Amino acid sequence: MDKLQIGEVILKLRKKREITQEQLGKFIGVSTAAVSKWEVGNSYPDITLLPVLASFFNISIDELLNYKIELSEKEVMEIFRECEAMFAGENIEKGIDTAKKYIEKYNSSYYLKLRIGFLFNMYSWRSGSEKKAEKMINYASKLFEDIEKNCGNSEITEQALYLLSGIYLSKDEDDRSVEVLNKIHKSEYNIDFMLANIYIKKGDIKKGRKMLQMQLWKNIFEMSSVLMCLAKSYLKDKKDLDIIEKYCNLSIQVKKLLSPEADSLLGFHIEYMGFAQIYLKLGEKEKALDMLKRWINYIEVNNINDPKDFESVWCFNELSSNKSSFTLNMYENMRKILEEDIFDSMRENEYFKIILDKVKDMERKTVK
Incomplete structure (x- = not known):
């Protein structure tokens, strides 16, 4: 015992x-x-x-x-925050060891496995080497696979399946990725939209409006993501620059509908960086550099570690801004992106050096 x-x-x-x-x-x-x-x-x-x-x-x-200790959602999130601070800090090895001990201790908590698996997958890039990163991703994969096989909670299982599909995709295991995605229940009906209208009809206008504003928020990001994916699809065959630019510009214009009030929330740096990488794959270095200039201008003006509150934006005023569960300095993440191989052709460009130095300076100055 x-x-x-x-x-x-x-x-x-x-x-x-x-x-x-x-x-x-x-x-x-x-x-x-x-x-x-x-x-x-x-x-x-x-x-x-x-x-x-x-x-x-x-x-x-x-x-x-043999009593199986079940953790409450609050207890799981306390463990998650404790481990995440170590993953994002200077001692990721301690975070890995601590997280694994919690999994061993609370082996029957599938929600904990989901959250810890998310950490291992999300922070694998900070491991220090490709071999260590692969180990972290494999550990996350095992946790998600365990959830798929043994968890009786469909919501947790489907989240695990979605994350698992991303891991398989990153390993070029496309068929496995498709297989797990097909296990997720896909509803053709927008239940939240219908519920929101019912709440408004009943007089609970604030609740209904909040649900609709959340739908608006999700749809804007989903539409922008779909457009960027369509642009990237043309890199696979036709490499039609005109169509690619139309899709990329449209992905930015979708978000611009709420500019400038919601600029800090909208994360334009995601599209600018995606656009720059597409240009580099097409050999359009000058256009890539122009997009990187827009990218650095955005993250200089908008604090990506601490974006603007929802309540301050007129069309999201019913949404509450919950404190982020993450302590990662996002400027570190931005710097790591610029160090990827795709930017090797720009290393000697003077303005690219200025951009990289600016990001490094923001990383040093920013304490989250």
């Missing part, structure tokens, strides 16, 4: 019953201090007390010893 585990089981069951350590101690005939020691792992109950404990919690001894 793992004394730490049995202590946590007792703590969890006691809180579920909403009783104090003193009340539990009185029932089974031990002191409050004894119960406290069990729960923090300094000691564990005598074997003769197990039947009494099992009886009190209305479970079998076997269930008591």
Whole structure:
């Protein structure tokens, strides 16, 4: 019997019953201090007390010893934030070790596996080497695959499948990516849109309007992403610069509909960088550099670590701006992008050097 585990089981069951350590101690005939020691792992109950404990919690001894500790969503997010701070900080190895220990400790929590898997996949680029990055991605993949096979929660499972498809795609395992995506339930109906209209009809206008504003927000980003993907599709065969530019410009214009009020929220740097990389693949260095100028101008003016609140934008005034779960300095991420191989042809360009220096300076100055 793992004394730490049995202590946590007792703590969890006691809180579920909403009783104090003193009340539990009185029932089974031990002191409050004894119960406290069990729960923090300094000691564990005598074997003769197990039947009494099992009886009190209305479970079998076997269930008591094999009780699967379920974490609440709040507890999972506390663990997630603790690990994420280490992944984003200077000691990613400590973060990896800590996260794996939590997975071992709470092996039945599939929501925790989803969040930790997300961290391993998202921060693999900070690992320091391609080999380490591959290990992190493989670990994330195993967590998501475990969720797919064993989790009974469809929402968690489908999120895991979506993330898993991205991993397979990055490994050029296209067929596997398609296979897992096809396991996700795809509804043809916009339920939230219908619900929003019902709430407004009933007089709950604020709730309905909030749902519609969230739909607007998602649709703007989805439309912009679709247009960029269409542009990139023409790199695969025709390499038609005119059509590619039309799609790329349209992806920017979609967001510009809400400019300038929502500039900080809209993340134009995503499109500018995507556009620049497309130009480089087409050998259009001057056009790529022009797009990078627009990119650096945007991130100089708009704090991508701490974007503007939703409430300050007229068309999203019902949406609340929740504090980000991430502590990563986004300017570090921007600098890493500029260090990728695709920009090798521009390394000696003086303005490109200026752009890279500016990003490095923002990275040093920005403390998230």
